[in-house]
Structure formats: C-alpha cells, structure tokens
Amino acid sequence: MATETIPATRSAAAGAAARPRVAGLAPEWLLAIPFLAPALFFYAVFLLAPLLGTLALSVTDWSGFNIADIEFVGLDNFRALGADSVFWQSLQHNLFFLVGSVILKTTVALALALALDQNLPFSNVFRGVYLMPTVISLVVVGIVFTLVLSPSLGLINPFLEAIGLGQLAGAWLGDPDLALPIVIAIDVWHGFGLYMFLFISRLIAIPQDLHDAAFVDGANGWQDILHITLPLMKSMVAMVILLASIEALKLFSIVYVMTKGGPNHATEVLSTWAYFQAFTANNVGYGSAILVVLLAITFVLAYIQVTRFQVQEEI
Amino acid sequence: MQRSNTIKGLVLYPVFLLLAAAILYPLVWMIYSSFKDNPAIFANVFALPSSLYLGNYVTVFTEGAMGLYFRNSLLISVVSVAGLLVFSSLAAYAFATFRFRGSTPLFMILLLGLMVPPQALIISGFKLMSILNLLDTYWALIFTYFGWTSFGILVLRNFFQAVPRDVKDAARVDGAGHWQMFSQIMLPLARPSLSTIAIFYFMWVWNEFIYPLVYMQTPEKYTIPLGVLFFNGRYTIEWGLQMAALAVATVVPLLVYYVFQKQFIRGILAGALKG
Structure with a gap:
C-alpha cells in the first residue's frame, strides 16, 4: 500500500503496470523525453542513420556524385564479392x-x-x-x-x-x-x-x-x-x-x-x-x-x- | 616466503624490464631523435643527440601547421567531451529513474553503439555529411562524436541506479523535482564517474583518426593525427621533422594519462566489464 501513495513518477522500483497513474502528473515516458532527447537525437542521426545507410547503399550501384544516379541493384554487389x-x-x-x-x-x-x-x-x-x-x-x-x-x-x-x-x-x-x-x-x-x-x-x-x-x-x-x-x-x-x-x-x-x-x-x-x-x-x-x-x-x-x-x- | 619472492624476482624482473624496454624504447627514441638534425640522424640512428637541436620543432610549428592542428584537436575534443557528458548523463538519469514502455529495448539499441566499428559508417556517413552540408566543418566531427554516448550512458546509468534509495527519497521529501534531483543531487554524487568518462572520451576523440580522414578536406582543419600523417607525408626523408611532429602529437595523451591514470583505468574496467 505504501508504494501506491508515492506518486508514480517518483517511484523507481515498482513496475509501471502495477502503479495507477496519479491525476495531474505527467506519465513517465513524457517526463523522460527531455532527458533522452539530445542523446537519442545524435545517436539516431549520426550513428544509426549511417549504419542503416550502409545497409541501404550496399544494394545500390552508385558512383557517389549525384543522388539521382543511385540505382537499385538488389544483391548484385554481394554476388560480385564472390568473384572478387x-x-x-x-x-x-x-x-x-x-x-x-x-x-x-x-x-x-x-x-x-x-x-x-x-x-x-x-x-x-x-x-x-x-x-x-x-x-x-x-x-x-x-x-x-x-x-x-x-x-x-x-x-x-x-x-x-x-x-x-x-x-x-x-x-x-x-x-x-x-x-x-x-x-x-x-x-x-x-x-x-x-x-x-x-x-x-x-x-x-x-x-x-x-x-x-x-x-x-x-x-x-x-x-x-x-x-x-x-x-x-x-x-x-x-x-x-x-x-x-x-x-x-x-x-x-x-x-x-x-x-x-x-x-x-x-x-x-x-x-x-x-x-x-x-x-x-x-x-x-x-x-x-x-x-x-x-x-x-x-x-x-x-x-x-x-x-x-x-x-x-x-x- | 622471503626466499620464494627472491626467486620469483630473479625470474620475473628480467621479463618485466625487457618488455618495458620494448615498449619504451621506440617512444624514447622518437623523442630524443626529434632533437637531432637530419644529418645527425642519418649518421647514427641510435645515438643520443649531441646537443639540443630545436630546429625541427620550429619547422613543425611554422612550415607545418602543428599549432593549428593542435588548436583544432583541442577545440573538437573539448566541445565533443562536454556534449557527451551532458547528453549521456541526462539520458542515463532517464534510464535509471523512469519506467516506461520500451525503455529496455531502447537501452539495448543504444548499447549497439559500443560494438559498431566506426569505419563501417564512413561511406554513408560521408554522404550524410555532404547532404547536411557539414563536410569539412568541425561540426561534422563534433556531431559524429555526440553520437557515441553509449559508453557514458551505460556507466552513469549503473551509477545512478546504485545511489541509495534513502538519498533519493530525502531529496523528494524536500520537494525536489526531477531537474533538481538530477542537477543538484545526482550529478555532484557522480563526479568520480563523470571524470572517468571524460578522460576516456577525451583520449578517444583526441586520437580518433578515421572520421577526420574522411570528413575533413582542408588541411587547415585537420586534427592532430591526420595533420601528423599529412605533415610526415610531405617530409618522408626528413626524419627529424617527423619525430618532432610525432612527439608533439603524443605529448597530450601521455600527460593526460599520467595525471589521470586512475580515472583512465576505471574507465577501461567500466567500459569492458559493464558493457
């Protein structure tokens, strides 16, 4: 019972599902956003995006100059690796x-x-x-x-x-x-x-x-x-x-x-x-x-x- | 016990000393050779300098732009480390404090950053930077380094979670909100962890090579490792100059290592054992 009287946002130990949301207090994910946003932003844009970009580019044929020239070639590059x-x-x-x-x-x-x-x-x-x-x-x-x-x-x-x-x-x-x-x-x-x-x-x-x-x-x-x-x-x-x-x-x-x-x-x-x-x-x-x-x-x-x-x- | 220690010493010290020599000699050689002019080096590569010749250092800072590289590296390292500390401590607080759906998967995705080899990102990273119009700017490097918060988040989350409930509860009773809790209670407590992370990140950013190699095009914007490579490529037969450039590049990490050895070692252990 004691934990239920502590506002949900302040209780670190109890599971989220077990706690009722207290009226007037923001849900925890909303409170977490400003803390997480800067790290996640740079991580997503400058680490995850290039990581996914590597995957995406690997199925293309591109000389790297003009984005309009990117051509989807499926697994051709990987087939070419076999002969390289x-x-x-x-x-x-x-x-x-x-x-x-x-x-x-x-x-x-x-x-x-x-x-x-x-x-x-x-x-x-x-x-x-x-x-x-x-x-x-x-x-x-x-x-x-x-x-x-x-x-x-x-x-x-x-x-x-x-x-x-x-x-x-x-x-x-x-x-x-x-x-x-x-x-x-x-x-x-x-x-x-x-x-x-x-x-x-x-x-x-x-x-x-x-x-x-x-x-x-x-x-x-x-x-x-x-x-x-x-x-x-x-x-x-x-x-x-x-x-x-x-x-x-x-x-x-x-x-x-x-x-x-x-x-x-x-x-x-x-x-x-x-x-x-x-x-x-x-x-x-x-x-x-x-x-x-x-x-x-x-x-x-x-x-x-x-x-x-x-x-x-x-x- | 005394006798066995003597025997151990007789066996082990020669090994220790030989290995220490193998590690130190190339570095010591590099440093003392930087005080020899080129004819002196070519006359005898092993010999100690007969007099303290400073000409190499003058050239390195005048004809070579070592001062500029130094400034670039310092600027990029300080801004990057400051951002990494702020962003990773904020995120670590969130992971340690808030319970929300998806927090564990999100944390796992962040841990991925510890494993990714940087060179696997350079091709698409280069294209990304050219789309964002950031190529050949300090920001290309700084933003890239801002993406490497995983290590700091990992270490600090563990630390924040280990702060005793009593401390957190006492602050709550005093009416502290999350922002006050973070900035006035948690951060001051985390000072040792923060210094560990700072030292670790500083060494990493200072020595980082592949991103400057790919993202920087104007030599005036090179960082130390890239600048040294560029400079030494121009003076391949001027060994004295090369040695001086190398010595300049090595002095900061070595100083930081000797002053903050404890923090650095803690960083290694934290990164490896909790990763």
Missing part, C-alpha cells in the same frame, strides 16, 4: 589478424597479470608502463614503427648487422609474408595492456582465503595458480577474447598508415578495401557491401557477448 579475389584475401587477413592478435593479446595479458599479481616491488610501475601505448594514437604508433622498420635506415636492420646477424635483415613491411604478422605484433604492442588490467581486476577480486587454503593444503605457487587462480579466471578469459575480437574488427588505422593494404594487397583488410572502393574507385555501393560483411561479423560477436552477459548476471 581481393575481397576474399581481405576477409582472410581480417580473420588471420583477429585470431593472431586475440591469442597473443590474451596470452601476454594473462601471463603478465599473473606475474604482476605476485606482489613484487615496482609491480605498479610496470603496470603503468604496459598500459601506456594504449593512449597513443595509432597514427603515431604506425609512423614510428614504419621508421623503426625502415629497411634503409631504421632500427632493426642496423641492429641486426651490429650484432652480427646481418643475414636476418629484411624488407619487413615490404615483404608480403611479413607485413601482416608485423601489423599484428604492433597491434599487440599497442593494446595488450588494456586486457592485462581486466585480468588484474579479476585477480584482485579472488578472495585471499582461497589462496591461503591452498597453501595450507601444501600447494606451491604454481599449483595455486594452476588449480585455484586459473579456473576462476575462465569467464574473464572468455570475455577478454570476445572484447579483443570485437576490437580486432576495428582494424583500419595501422594498416592505412603503415602499408595502405600493400604490398600487393598483402595487408588488405575489409575496411581498407571498402575505403579504396568507395573513395578512390568511386564504387560506393560495392564499398558499402564490403562494410556490411564486416558489420555482420561484428554483430555475430556482439550477439554472443550480449547473451553471455545475461548469463553472467543471473549467476
């Missing part, structure tokens, strides 16, 4: 990058989180250093590493020669076999710190009692990690893998800055290929179709993430 060998290469590169970068980031981040959780002095300093690359623009990172890897000057080749391993000197980004693995390595360099912090936050949340109990039972440090810590990290590992995968699909800047997709499409990914199609080759419809494929992959992963979260919240 660069598209298939790009898709493969995206998946190779995703798998490589996710496995490396997760492994490095987890190993370091465990190592830094050993309460050794200066652990905090190292943590801070490892997270640092995350805040630096990928454009800066891309240019710096292009210079580091420059075959003529750079740091790597002269270093290899100086230590007598000159035969290992390579063309690096100019080498089609090495370019993509290098892009992966740089992405790991830039981003593993973030996931390391996610693991650390989980490690801190493990009650000390559990570790103490293991040690009382005669476990050593390794056994503690193997049988107590790691099993409790499972759900966090799964989440990091998902987050890092979604992040991996955002790949564009490093490739654009370092290789522009080259040499000879060796680092071409969906986003750079779509960018080329839309802005250089003026195939707006076709470029959009490539982006739709990218979006589809993203949403499959996002769907897994969202459904996983509901499971987690129930526990």
Whole structure:
C-alpha cells in the first residue's frame, strides 16, 4: 500500500503496470523525453542513420556524385564479392589478424597479470608502463614503427648487422609474408595492456582465503595458480577474447598508415578495401557491401557477448 | 616466503624490464631523435643527440601547421567531451529513474553503439555529411562524436541506479523535482564517474583518426593525427621533422594519462566489464 501513495513518477522500483497513474502528473515516458532527447537525437542521426545507410547503399550501384544516379541493384554487389579475389584475401587477413592478435593479446595479458599479481616491488610501475601505448594514437604508433622498420635506415636492420646477424635483415613491411604478422605484433604492442588490467581486476577480486587454503593444503605457487587462480579466471578469459575480437574488427588505422593494404594487397583488410572502393574507385555501393560483411561479423560477436552477459548476471 | 619472492624476482624482473624496454624504447627514441638534425640522424640512428637541436620543432610549428592542428584537436575534443557528458548523463538519469514502455529495448539499441566499428559508417556517413552540408566543418566531427554516448550512458546509468534509495527519497521529501534531483543531487554524487568518462572520451576523440580522414578536406582543419600523417607525408626523408611532429602529437595523451591514470583505468574496467 505504501508504494501506491508515492506518486508514480517518483517511484523507481515498482513496475509501471502495477502503479495507477496519479491525476495531474505527467506519465513517465513524457517526463523522460527531455532527458533522452539530445542523446537519442545524435545517436539516431549520426550513428544509426549511417549504419542503416550502409545497409541501404550496399544494394545500390552508385558512383557517389549525384543522388539521382543511385540505382537499385538488389544483391548484385554481394554476388560480385564472390568473384572478387581481393575481397576474399581481405576477409582472410581480417580473420588471420583477429585470431593472431586475440591469442597473443590474451596470452601476454594473462601471463603478465599473473606475474604482476605476485606482489613484487615496482609491480605498479610496470603496470603503468604496459598500459601506456594504449593512449597513443595509432597514427603515431604506425609512423614510428614504419621508421623503426625502415629497411634503409631504421632500427632493426642496423641492429641486426651490429650484432652480427646481418643475414636476418629484411624488407619487413615490404615483404608480403611479413607485413601482416608485423601489423599484428604492433597491434599487440599497442593494446595488450588494456586486457592485462581486466585480468588484474579479476585477480584482485579472488578472495585471499582461497589462496591461503591452498597453501595450507601444501600447494606451491604454481599449483595455486594452476588449480585455484586459473579456473576462476575462465569467464574473464572468455570475455577478454570476445572484447579483443570485437576490437580486432576495428582494424583500419595501422594498416592505412603503415602499408595502405600493400604490398600487393598483402595487408588488405575489409575496411581498407571498402575505403579504396568507395573513395578512390568511386564504387560506393560495392564499398558499402564490403562494410556490411564486416558489420555482420561484428554483430555475430556482439550477439554472443550480449547473451553471455545475461548469463553472467543471473549467476 | 622471503626466499620464494627472491626467486620469483630473479625470474620475473628480467621479463618485466625487457618488455618495458620494448615498449619504451621506440617512444624514447622518437623523442630524443626529434632533437637531432637530419644529418645527425642519418649518421647514427641510435645515438643520443649531441646537443639540443630545436630546429625541427620550429619547422613543425611554422612550415607545418602543428599549432593549428593542435588548436583544432583541442577545440573538437573539448566541445565533443562536454556534449557527451551532458547528453549521456541526462539520458542515463532517464534510464535509471523512469519506467516506461520500451525503455529496455531502447537501452539495448543504444548499447549497439559500443560494438559498431566506426569505419563501417564512413561511406554513408560521408554522404550524410555532404547532404547536411557539414563536410569539412568541425561540426561534422563534433556531431559524429555526440553520437557515441553509449559508453557514458551505460556507466552513469549503473551509477545512478546504485545511489541509495534513502538519498533519493530525502531529496523528494524536500520537494525536489526531477531537474533538481538530477542537477543538484545526482550529478555532484557522480563526479568520480563523470571524470572517468571524460578522460576516456577525451583520449578517444583526441586520437580518433578515421572520421577526420574522411570528413575533413582542408588541411587547415585537420586534427592532430591526420595533420601528423599529412605533415610526415610531405617530409618522408626528413626524419627529424617527423619525430618532432610525432612527439608533439603524443605529448597530450601521455600527460593526460599520467595525471589521470586512475580515472583512465576505471574507465577501461567500466567500459569492458559493464558493457
């Protein structure tokens, strides 16, 4: 009864259906409008509209200049993708990058989180250093590493020669076999710190009692990690893998800055290929179709993430 | 315990130090090389500068328009972050307070924004901006960034929901309406969350690259990342100049990181764990 006397608009906990509307007070959705309007406006116009626009353009043929020239072509663009060998290469590169970068980031981040959780002095300093690359623009990172890897000057080749391993000197980004693995390595360099912090936050949340109990039972440090810590990290590992995968699909800047997709499409990914199609080759419809494929992959992963979260919240 | 710590240290510190070197050296190299002139760099890429040569920085700010890029980035970042804070806190209050039909689906649609890769929107976004006549204006970027409220709404909604009922009820007894409740009770309480979000958004907007690349055409309107790429494309063999431009581009995010590290880390955890 008590809740019924509180005006409906003020009660946050009770369900809307259960509460009678109090005369003279606006319904809640009306009160919510001014609070929601600005965020929803910009979200709808500048995020949702381009998102739907990408879908709409993907079934058209358009050079991008005159809106009157847009021609509806159904699924022709997607059929054309099937015959586009660069598209298939790009898709493969995206998946190779995703798998490589996710496995490396997760492994490095987890190993370091465990190592830094050993309460050794200066652990905090190292943590801070490892997270640092995350805040630096990928454009800066891309240019710096292009210079580091420059075959003529750079740091790597002269270093290899100086230590007598000159035969290992390579063309690096100019080498089609090495370019993509290098892009992966740089992405790991830039981003593993973030996931390391996610693991650390989980490690801190493990009650000390559990570790103490293991040690009382005669476990050593390794056994503690193997049988107590790691099993409790499972759900966090799964989440990091998902987050890092979604992040991996955002790949564009490093490739654009370092290789522009080259040499000879060796680092071409969906986003750079779509960018080329839309802005250089003026195939707006076709470029959009490539982006739709990218979006589809993203949403499959996002769907897994969202459904996983509901499971987690129930526990 | 003492002995095992020594062993751990003997194994782990070399790993820690090696990794720290791998992370710091390219950046430190970039910074000290920016104080060498080009012949000095080409004579020995590894060597520390023999004297503090500032010519690169002079050129970067005179022939290059680094000061202008800096100003553009600052303007766009400050306006964008301010708008994002206002819009996301307002919306978060609504989601945390009002019960109305469709609020959960609406919230889910907003969460979609966290997943969408920005580069998936550039082609139709470019057309949208040209229809709205916003291409090559700061507003093209600012409005686009205003669309990324999802993260702030998520974090603040969780915070507002966690404010104890007692606090909210006490304000109601005092006759506070929703507007007062929001601006005088909730926002001041949310200050730590707001600073977390602000830092996170600032880093993101400052470093954002793909939208300026697509939407900005006049070099005078470039933001820092695009400006650096443009500048370095003009001086491909002038490494000293390139290093100076890169150092200028890196200084703000690094400063913000060192001053607001706690907030930044909280932002990472909030964005990932509650997303």
